[in-house]
Amino acid sequence: MSENKTVEKKGCGNFFTGLVLAALLAAGIFTISKEFLYQFNVEPIYKGPGVTSTKMLSDYNPFLKGTNGDSKVYILDSGKPGATFVIMGGTHPTEPAGLLAAVMFVENAVVTEGRVIVVPHSNNSGFSTCEPGLGHVPYFHIKTDKGNVRYFRYGNRGANPVDQYPDPDMYLHFPSGQNLAADEIRNLDRAHPGNPHGLLCQQVAYAFNRMCWQENADMIIDHHEAPPEKPLVNAICAHQKGIDLTSEMGMELEMDFGISERVEISPIPLHGFSHRELGDFTPAIAFLSEVPNPSQGSARGVTYEELIMDGNIDQVYANLQKHNLLKVNLVGLKMEERAGRNVAVDMSLALNYTKRTPDGVKNWYKPAQFDGSKAAGKIAEMYQGVLDKVAPNGVMDEAAAHAQEDLIGNDRPLWIMNMPTYDEIVENGIGHYLRDADATPEEIAAAKAKAEKDYEAAKKALEADDGLTVKDLEDAKKGA
Secondary structure: OHHHHHHHHHHHHHHHHHHHHHHHHHHHHHHHHHHHHHOOOOOOOOOOOOOOEEEEHHHOOHHHOOOOOOOEEEEEEOOOOOOEEEEEOOOOOOOHHHHHHHHHHHHHOEEEEOEEEEEOOOOHHHHHOOOOOOOOOOEEEEEOOOOOEEEEEOOOOOOOOOOOOOOOOOEEOOOOOOEEOHHHHHOHHHOOOOOOOOOHHHHHHHHHHHHHHHOOOOEEEEEEEEOOOOOOOOEEEEOHHHHHHHHHHHHHHHHHHOOOOEEEEOOOOOOOOHHHHHHHHOOOEEEEEEEEOHHHOOOOOOOOHHHHHEHHHOHHHHHHHHOOOOOOOOOOOEHHHHHHHHHHHHHHHHHHHHHHOOOOOOOOOOOHHHOOOOOOOHHHHHHHHHHOOOOOOOOOOHHHHOHHHHHOOOOOOOEEEOOOOHHHHHHHOHHHHOOOOOOOHHHHHHHHHHHHHHHHHHHHHHHHOOOOOHHHHHHHHHHO
16 A cells, blocks of 8 residues: 555645656746747837838838837928938948947938938848857947937848758859858848849848839948958948049048048949948948947957947957057947047038039949849840839830930939038037927927028028038037
């Protein structure tokens, strides 16, 4: 009898132990699943006084609807004719200065002539995961003037593998056929000009292609960061159509803020880049800017939140600088300076575009895609063949081939008010220019009234002297 009772007790113990382990396992799965799903939440971005409407990338490419590649598009429309400027942030979510520059435009800018279109999370999928094996933190935080703390994702350079899997053994870029590294297929900046029948990143790139056409974009800029040891830092890469415009911008930034911004010409043989393909396949002048980011570099020490915000504190890079192994000085790597450079570049491009109208803005450059003849070339024919299934004659018919020429000689100014200068961002911090909620009707009315007053003062000053710079116009607004 006693032996039977002993066996019975052992059985009860195993049963209850199993229940406890199952409950713990279920709790663990629930916690991990909750955290996994939380990754797909997008941090709030508040509409500033200049935001007149919002769209989604899926409005330009319906195939994105319901996917993690879809992302919000903010329209800042003056209601007056003028140029359209598209600003891309977050193409690489490990490069947060571009995201923050885009957010500052959304939450502050008021456009008084022309339009600005901002996409802070261009590669929305990439914000939902971190780089595997690199020890990145998933978030960084910035305190606003009211004491509230805003959080921002620090994501993956490419799209989330959950959204685009598996990577192929070989990535052949479409439509050039150029052979690229396999994992670059999840890199938005290797997916342009896009493919409506492709994988997620190609679909997102195609949405930007369609945006440039449908919104008649004059300029589009793609903000990036790079490790301090890489050669392409503190530089802007310009499509051949924008060389003169970019050169003027570089000289003015040096005069105004002491910012050295090297101008690089977009290499024609390299495919997939925004500055190459959006310049070739759309009427827009395409740019890509690069600022240094120590938290992204392979030579960094421990990656923690302070390194993202203040690159000067990394001791590994400090040691490299002592041995002259960096392309930039550690001074100038704080987030305020990196995001401030992006804002300064955008504002200077807008002003110089305005100064050059109506005399002609673009260095005329006609790639094969815009030949308008039967001998347009195999790449153009292949791309048009794909697009014809979705939007017949959507890109390379003869009328579209001359879309760029139609812009030359037309008066397409772009006036952006209510944005801080580089010096102000560095002095006051980014948190000073982040909102805690959407702008109220009273705030919108007050900001627009001020913007109109500043606009009139700046425009009058520029009419008197067309050699004025961004800083000159800021002084004119303050003196009005």
